[in-house]
Amino acid sequence: MSPPANISFARGAPSLDIVAVDDLRAAAERAFSEDPGGAFSYGTSAGYGPLVSWIAGRHGVEPEQVIATNGSMQADAFLFQLLVEPGDVVVVEAPSYDRTLLSLRGLGAELLAIPLQTDGIDVDALEQALDAGARPKLAHIIPNFHNPAGCTLSLEKRHRLIELAERHDFVLFEDDPYVELRFEGESLPTMLELGGAGGKVVYASSFSKTVCPGIRVGYLVGPAGIIADCRRIATGTYISPGMVSQAIVAEFCRSGAINRSIGMVKKALHERRDVLCAALGRDLPDARFVVPEGGYFLWVDLPDHVEVSDLEALARERGVIFVKGTDFLLEGGDSSLRLAYSGVPADQIGEGVGRIAAAYGDLVGTTT
Numbered sequence: 001m002s003p004p005a006n007i008s009f010a011r012g013a014p015s016l017d018i019v020a021v022d023d024l025r026a027a028a029e030r031a032f033s034e035d036p037g038g039a040f041s042y043g044t045s046a047g048y049g050p051l052v053s054w055i056a057g058r059h060g061v062e063p064e065q066v067i068a069t070n071g072s073m074q075a076d077a078f079l080f081q082l083l084v085e086p087g088d089v090v091v092v093e094a095p096s097y098d099r100t101l102l103s104l105r106g107l108g109a110e111l112l113a114i115p116l117q118t119d120g121i122d123v124d125a126l127e128q129a130l131d132a133g134a135r136p137k138l139a140h141i142i143p144n145f146h147n148p149a150g151c152t153l154s155l156e157k158r159h160r161l162i163e164l165a166e167r168h169d170f171v172l173f174e175d176d177p178y179v180e181l182r183f184e185g186e187s188l189p190t191m192l193e194l195g196g197a198g199g200k201v202v203y204a205s206s207f208s209k210t211v212c213p214g215i216r217v218g219y220l221v222g223p224a225g226i227i228a229d230c231r232r233i234a235t236g237t238y239i240s241p242g243m244v245s246q247a248i249v250a251e252f253c254r255s256g257a258i259n260r261s262i263g264m265v266k267k268a269l270h271e272r273r274d275v276l277c278a279a280l281g282r283d284l285p286d287a288r289f290v291v292p293e294g295g296y297f298l299w300v301d302l303p304d305h306v307e308v309s310d311l312e313a314l315a316r317e318r319g320v321i322f323v324k325g326t327d328f329l330l331e332g333g334d335s336s337l338r339l340a341y342s343g344v345p346a347d348q349i350g351e352g353v354g355r356i357a358a359a360y361g362d363l364v365g366t367t368t
């Protein structure tokens with residue numbers, strides 16, 4: 001087969017071949033025949049009851065501590081609407097998920113960007129900022145297989161962040177859509193689990209990466225008071241989230257299809273990660289990166305003199321796209337890029353990297 005005209009490492013989304021379409025169809029049929037009343041009515045802003053209970057069981061919390069939403073972006077939006085007022089300081093990681101930065105900026109938050117290290121946010125730098133007088137309301141942290149950086153927050157840093165949140169009285173927002181996608185290494189406890197009775201952690205996750213993004217189901221878990229407030233905002237926003245989607249996801253989870261789906265997705269991502277790292281090592285030896293142990297993303301640093309915006313334009317002409325590092329940072333990132341390997345089947349990754357390497361050769365004047 002001839003290689004595709006365009007290869008996209010740009011979107012943090014799965015390729016269709018790793019969506020469990022048959023299991024989803026079967027879950028939909030069962031959901032519609034077994035609970036048509038629940039699936040086809042408005043429901044409440046808490047979300048579809050059986051799904052809320054499943055999520056509560058999964059995280060060992062009470063159903064009152066859960067709100068299931070239309071994707072976790074919606075959950076984030078409710079939490080931000082509740083907690084963030086213009087001028088409030090919010091800690092973000094540098095780099096971080098571009099949509100989070102945009103939503104927080106849209107609310108008028110003052111963003112305090114703390115650099116990421118290979119084991120997550122630089123907690124010493126955060127502590128120094130707090131000791132120097134910073135008073136954040138909220139800290140947004142992506143603990144596992146970071147978007148865009150690919151790194152994972154160490155256990156020690158998870159503990160230290162909880163301590164800092166308690167000592168300096170801010171909410172720790174653990175944004176964790178990739179947690180189930182570890183294909184290498186040991187799983188770490190969530191800060192929600194470690195936080196215990198402290199009540200400082202609000203946790204978000206999603207079925208976008210374990211079922212499919214089009215289903216638009218995500219959720220928030222946190223202290224019952226915060227969740228009750230989010231439910232009130234949700235009622236005013238949309239009465240209730242999409243019950244049809246949530247009923248399908250509930251049945252997908254209840255039947256165990258979710259575990260098969262996660263297994264399939266992890267296997268494919270593992271292979272794609274391996275092929276991508278090998279191709280970068282072979283064709284683009286100037287690339288520096290942390291090898292992700294799960295998830296969708298690999299962050300590449302190129303030598304400082306390389307303008308990735310120029311590389312992006314040349315790569316696009318050669319039929320390959322990715323996202324520039326600058327999109328994920330308030331400043332800097334000019335020589336970095338994010339490669340999402342979730343959407344590119346393994347047999348196209350080598351071709352895609354070859355095109356980036358050829359564009360790099362055009363830019364720096366040599367083929368590497």
Ligand SMILES: Cc1ncc(COP(=O)(O)O)c(C=O)c1O
Nearest residue numbers: 012071072073097147206208218
């Ligand atoms: C860190 C992070 N948070 C939130 C989201 C939003 O996910 P959802 O599809 O559940 O809205 C994403 C999606 O890529 C993400 O990477």
